Amino acid sequence: MSGNKKLESPAGSLPNGGPGQAPDSKAIPVAPLSLTHSRCPRVDIGQHDLPPLPYPYSALEPYIGRETVRIHHDIHHKGYVTGLNQAELELSRQRDGGDFALNRYWEEQLAFNGSGHILHSIYWTNMAPPSARKPSPGEAMLAWINISFGSLDGFKGQLTAAAEQVQGSGWAALVWNPAWQRLEVLQIRRHENLTEWGAIPLLVVDVWEHAYYLDYQNRRAEYLKAWWNLVDWNDVERRMALAMDSCVPLVR
Ligand code: MN
Numbered sequence: 001m002s003g004n005k006k007l008e009s010p011a012g013s014l015p016n017g018g019p020g021q022a023p024d025s026k027a028i029p030v031a032p033l034s035l036t037h038s039r040c041p042r043v044d045i046g047q048h049d050l051p052p053l054p055y056p057y058s059a060l061e062p063y064i065g066r067e068t069v070r071i072h073h074d075i076h077h078k079g080y081v082t083g084l085n086q087a088e089l090e091l092s093r094q095r096d097g098g099d100f101a102l103n104r105y106w107e108e109q110l111a112f113n114g115s116g117h118i119l120h121s122i123y124w125t126n127m128a129p130p131s132a133r134k135p136s137p138g139e140a141m142l143a144w145i146n147i148s149f150g151s152l153d154g155f156k157g158q159l160t161a162a163a164e165q166v167q168g169s170g171w172a173a174l175v176w177n178p179a180w181q182r183l184e185v186l187q188i189r190r191h192e193n194l195t196e197w198g199a200i201p202l203l204v205v206d207v208w209e210h211a212y213y214l215d216y217q218n219r220r221a222e223y224l225k226a227w228w229n230l231v232d233w234n235d236v237e238r239r240m241a242l243a244m245d246s247c248v249p250l251v252r
Pocket of ligand 1 (some may be wrong): 120
C-alpha cells in the first residue's frame with residue numbers, strides 16, 4: 001500500500017493539535033499534584049480482588065467454551081491476584097523490617113502477578129457475548145486506527161500475526177502510546193517484562209495454552225479467528241478515551 005496516502009482525521013475537534021503533532025508539555029495545562037489528582041480508584045497494598053466475570057462462563061460459546069473460561073478465570077486469573085497480594089505484603093514487610101535480602105524475588109513476583117492480573121482483567125472486559133458486543137469500531141476509533149495502522153484490516157492482520165507468532169506463552173496487545181500519541185501493536189512474550197514503557201494496553205488477546213487448549217488444542221490460529229468474533233469495541237473505545245487523558249511528555 002502507498003506510504004504517503006492521505007489519512008483521514010478523527011471526527012470532531014482534536015485537543016493538543018491532534019495526531020501528527022509532537023506533544024508539547026508546555027502547552028498542556030495540568031493541575032498541581034494532590035491526593036485527589038486522579039479520578040481512578042486506588043487499590044491499597046495487598047487488597048486486590050479477583051474481578052467477577054462480566055458474563056456467565058458459557059457466554060462466549062461457541063467461540064470459547066464454558067470450561068476454558070471457568071478454569072481460566074477462577075483458577076489462572078485468581079492465582080495472579082493471590083500472588084500479587086502476597087508479593088505486595090512481602091515487600092511491605094521488607095520495608096518495615098529493613099531486610100531486603102529477597103527483594104529481587106519479590107519484585108519479580110510483583111511484576112509477574114501484577115501484569116497477569118491487569119492483562120487478564122482487560123482480556124475479559126475486551127470480550128462480550130456475540131449478541132451483546134459492538135462488532136466494529138466507531139467512526140472516531142476507526143480514524144485513529146487509520147492514522148496509526150493505515151487500515152482496519154492492516155491493524156487486525158498485525159494483531160493476529162503478533163498473537164500467532166509470539167513465542168510460547170504470551171499475549172498480543174493494542175496499546176495507546178502517549179509519548180507519540182498513536183496506537184501500536186505489541187507482543188508480550190514474558191508479561192513481567194514491560195515491552196514499551198508508558199504504553200497503555202487497550203485490547204489484549206491471551207495466547208497462553210490455557211486460554212484455548214480445551215477448545216482448540218494446538219490450533220492457535222483457529223482460536224484467534226474465533227476470538228475476533230467476541231471483541232467488544234465499546235470496551236476498547238472506553239479504554240482509549242481514558243488512556244488519552246494521560247501524557248508522557250518528551251520535552252521539558
Ligand atoms: Mn491466561
